[in-house]
Amino acid sequence: MTDKPCIVVFSAHVTDFCSRCGGTVAKYTHDGSKAVAVCFTFGERGESGKLWREREGITVEEVKQIRKLEVAKAAEVLGVEVICLDYDDNPLVFDEARRREVVALIHRYRPSIVLSHWKHEPTNPDHDAATEAVLRCVAHAVQSSPTTGAVYPWPATYLFEPTIPRTEESRFNPDTFIDISDTFEQKLEAMRQLATQVHLMDWYIQYGQHRAWQARDVSANQDIRYAEAFVRHSPWVGNRFP
């Protein structure tokens, strides 16, 4: 058992964890932390347009298999364990059984850090559906240690970048920036493996630079070249300000 923080990312579609927080997660895996990406769907309907356009007659199952192989390779680049729950996307819906499955995963990994989507995403409703479920399941998980009654502290929960470039529409005002200059190339290599959405690499290069610009302005650290942005959801506790 390691004393390093375990980090679990809940991702509506297979590319999301990589594009929005892949650089941050890679920093943790470099430090020896366990990192798990739970993908609720393969993004087979809503985020696989290239396959549908380029391969006439392709089936949903074939799209899922291609995306499954892609995400396995991306996760390997980041040093992340990936779990694909195959809940079907567009729309992503959570029933009682699915919520119980998510609670069970939180109990299994007992993460000290949880990452998920920003909670208001009018341009991609699967994303905020994922986060609504995740935040509820975290609350269930900390309240109900399955059989032992053991106390399980709330994980630090951060919500990552909504769909770019329309983040203002989602009213996303980041309060936390992670400098990913040292893992940015690794993040890009992971995104390259997600070939169905490879166009996103250019988008996230721009946004990585944009968030770094903001992070430099806030911190006066001129060495930050790429950053990822988050909103902290759970309260922070300490005996001094962080």
Ligand SMILES: [Zn+2]
């Ligand atoms: Zn997505």
